[in-house]
Amino acid sequence: MGGQYRSTRRGFLKTAGAAVAAPYVITSTALGQGAIPPASDRIVMAGIGIGNQGRSDQGAFLDRPDVQYVALSDVRQSVRDAAKARVDEHYQNQDCQTYNDYREVITRDDVDAVHVATPDHWHAIMVIEACRNGKDVYCQKPETRTLREGPLMIEAARRFARVVSGGSQRVLEDYRELVNKCWSGELGRIKWINVNVGPLSQLCNLPAEETPADIDWDMWLGPAPWAPYNAQRCSGNFATTGGSWRSYVDYSGGGMTDWGAHHFGGATFAIDVREQQPVEVEYIAEAQGAYLAFHYPNGVIIYHNKPQTENLAVEGDPGEQREAKPVPVYKGEGGIYGDFIHCVKTRERPFRDIELGVNTIAVSHLGTIAYNLKRSLKWDAAAQKFPGDEEANRYLDRARREPWVL
Amino acid sequence: MLDQALEALKTYDWGVDVAVLTPIEEAAVATHADPSARADLETKLAALLDDELSRDAKDYVCRKLMAIGTAASVAALAPLLANPESSHMARYALERIPAPEAGQALRDALAQVDGELKVGMIGSLAKRPADESLSALTPLVNDDDPAVAKAAITALGRLRTPEAAQALAQAKPADEQAQLAAIDARLACAESLLAAGKKTEAMALYKPLMAADQPKHVRLAATRGLLASSGKKVD
Numbered sequence: 001m002g003g004q005y006r007s008t009r010r011g012f013l014k015t016a017g018a019a020v021a022a023p024y025v026i027t028s029t030a031l032g033q034g035a036i037p038p039a040s041d042r043i044v045m046a047g048i049g050i051g052n053q054g055r056s057d058q059g060a061f062l063d064r065p066d067v068q069y070v071a072l073s074d075v076r077q078s079v080r081d082a083a084k085a086r087v088d089e090h091y092q093n094q095d096c097q098t099y100n101d102y103r104e105v106i107t108r109d110d111v112d113a114v115h116v117a118t119p120d121h122w123h124a125i126m127v128i129e130a131c132r133n134g135k136d137v138y139c140q141k142p143e144t145r146t147l148r149e150g151p152l153m154i155e156a157a158r159r160f161a162r163v164v165s166g167g168s169q170r171v172l173e174d175y176r177e178l179v180n181k182c183w184s185g186e187l188g189r190i191k192w193i194n195v196n197v198g199p200l201s202q203l204c205n206l207p208a209e210e211t212p213a214d215i216d217w218d219m220w221l222g223p224a225p226w227a228p229y230n231a232q233r234c235s236g237n238f239a240t241t242g243g244s245w246r247s248y249v250d251y252s253g254g255g256m257t258d259w260g261a262h263h264f265g266g267a268t269f270a271i272d273v274r275e276q277q278p279v280e281v282e283y284i285a286e287a288q289g290a291y292l293a294f295h296y297p298n299g300v301i302i303y304h305n306k307p308q309t310e311n312l313a314v315e316g317d318p319g320e321q322r323e324a325k326p327v328p329v330y331k332g333e334g335g336i337y338g339d340f341i342h343c344v345k346t347r348e349r350p351f352r353d354i355e356l357g358v359n360t361i362a363v364s365h366l367g368t369i370a371y372n373l374k375r376s377l378k379w380d381a382a383a384q385k386f387p388g389d390e391e392a393n394r395y396l397d398r399a400r401r402e403p404w405v406l
Numbered sequence: 407m408l409d410q411a412l413e414a415l416k417t418y419d420w421g422v423d424v425a426v427l428t429p430i431e432e433a434a435v436a437t438h439a440d441p442s443a444r445a446d447l448e449t450k451l452a453a454l455l456d457d458e459l460s461r462d463a464k465d466y467v468c469r470k471l472m473a474i475g476t477a478a479s480v481a482a483l484a485p486l487l488a489n490p491e492s493s494h495m496a497r498y499a500l501e502r503i504p505a506p507e508a509g510q511a512l513r514d515a516l517a518q519v520d521g522e523l524k525v526g527m528i529g530s531l532a533k534r535p536a537d538e539s540l541s542a543l544t545p546l547v548n549d550d551d552p553a554v555a556k557a558a559i560t561a562l563g564r565l566r567t568p569e570a571a572q573a574l575a576q577a578k579p580a581d582e583q584a585q586l587a588a589i590d591a592r593l594a595c596a597e598s599l600l601a602a603g604k605k606t607e608a609m610a611l612y613k614p615l616m617a618a619d620q621p622k623h624v625r626l627a628a629t630r631g632l633l634a635s636s637g638k639k640v641d
Contacts, residue, residue: 155594161626203469403557
């Protein structure tokens with residue numbers, strides 16, 4: 001393991017002190033100019049996992065004048081090089097530092113916040129370690145790979161008073177109209193909403209290929225079971241039916257979590273159960289296939305793949321009044337990224353606070369377990385257990401490959 | 407069909423279509439309400455671990471024993487724990503098997519392995535009942551291997567019992583990340599004590615973390631804990 005550099009704020013000061021005789025020019029960029037805040041007011045950021053979605057996240061943060069992007073980590077050399085080139089071109093310097101090992105990033109004293117866009121099986125470890133090291137975190141969705149990870153991530157965020165945002169921009173931006181309709185009271189009391197999303201991820205048994213020198217394969221696998229390199233196994237493309245890590249059970253929940261983060265996120269927002277988890281997952285077997293009904297404590301139901309029902313179809317009872325409520329929106333400017341940066345500055349909870357992300361993905365995980373076991377499940381959200389169901393409780397978590405622990 | 411799938415495991419390796427194992431998948435689910443059939447499936451799967459299976463096939467058997475394994479599988483899984491190629495997937499099964507024999511196998515292996523395998527064993531013991539794991543984890547908090555010490559400290563923080571808090575008091579990690587893990591673990595224990603109404607004990611854990619040499623976010627966490635201990639509402 002090892003990055004090329006280890007730069008710290010203290011280290012910089014030490015170096016600067018030793019070089020005191022050298023001329024020192026304070027640039028207009030450092031002081032701030034026009035809309036650009038001075039360097040001391042910018043949020044110092046770094047990225048972890050910069051391929052595909054991480055590249056998009058990097059671009060969004062890099063474009064912000066109130067962010068100073070200083071470092072990045074990725075297990076692929078080519079990705080690191082390309083991502084560094086983007087940063088250096090943006091700032092017209094060569095300062096962005098790159099690392100193979102994310103721990104070199106989260107232990108830098110000068111970094112305020114990190115964005116994480118690795119495959120899902122890494123999220124919990126990285127988020128928790130980042131919080132432990134005093135960093136705020138923007139974590140791509142799906143935030144968790146197992147049910148057990150969620151409460152641990154929330155705890156770490158709360159314990160160290162960190163701002164931790166999940167990463168589904170669609171929850172607000174795609175479903176705002178639906179949310180407004182539900183929250184305005186127009187539909188009366190909501191009875192149910194339907195989400196069509198999938199598929200579940202599958203076991204990957206792709207053949208071994210020669211491992212390219214470009215990738216640190218052991219680090220890519222991290223806490224997941226060992227498997228030989230295969231380009232499709234670790235491809236970051238957005239497919240969920242094969243040929244990408246999003247399709248395979250050791251790294252992702254498939255479309256059920258990947259798109260579930262968006263659709264279940266929108267559904268739980270629309271029917272105002274973002275702060276809860278279901279109390280029961282009903283497995284309904286019919287001739288044309290099984291579907292699910294997630295029952296919430298207030299009696300509202302989220303269906304999954306209800307036959308002949310459109311995605312995000314919602315039914316209310318106009319006869320029962322629902323008091324109109326103001327709809328939460330992003331804080332700050334610049335969508336979900338701006339919301340996160342605003343909250344890093346103000347210490348408010350972001351729109352996709354980690355707890356809301358965890359609750360959303362819990363729906364996906366609970367549904368996956370019900371489908372896999374082909375039966376209904378009771379869920380005790382407070383205890384995070386399937387009460388009296390020893391078989392289902394085995395799926396709360398999975399053993400991590402050494403040396404990774406959670 | 408099931409017998410054919412079990413037979414297919416003997417030649418199963420990377421690149422083979424996973425569909426050949428579908429009957430095993432179906433049997434693992436279908437036997438939920440048929441203890442006899444499930445025990446039979448478990449026996450057959452566990453017996454395969456004695457064969458010259460590929461790593462891939464052994465991994466698959468471990469995945470299924472995670473789902474249906476009982477004390478009856480422990481003897482077949484335990485020998486895999488000391489082998490770097492199979493240790494993780496043996497833990498994958500044993501960690502989730504509720505029988506105390508599974509925890510005993512992990513504790514026995516803990517004494518036999520070093521380095522990363524030991525770290526893995528600790529990570530699995532963290533998810534076993536506290537009364538099973540505490541005595542095995544406690545002596546490791548000052549292990550010469552910083553990774554082992556850090557893992558043991560983290561594990562005790564996950565157990566978060568008063569006894570775990572006492573064990574953590576003995577931890578004197580030199581490594582910076584292990585120190586942060588110890589802080590995190592102590593905070594977890596303090597939160598647990600606080601939730602149980604043991605405010606004095608919780609405050610005793612929070613106060614040392616207020617020291618000026620602690621990182622800012624740690625002092626913040628301790629401040630929040632102390633406020634909560636004194637009955638103040640903390641967001």
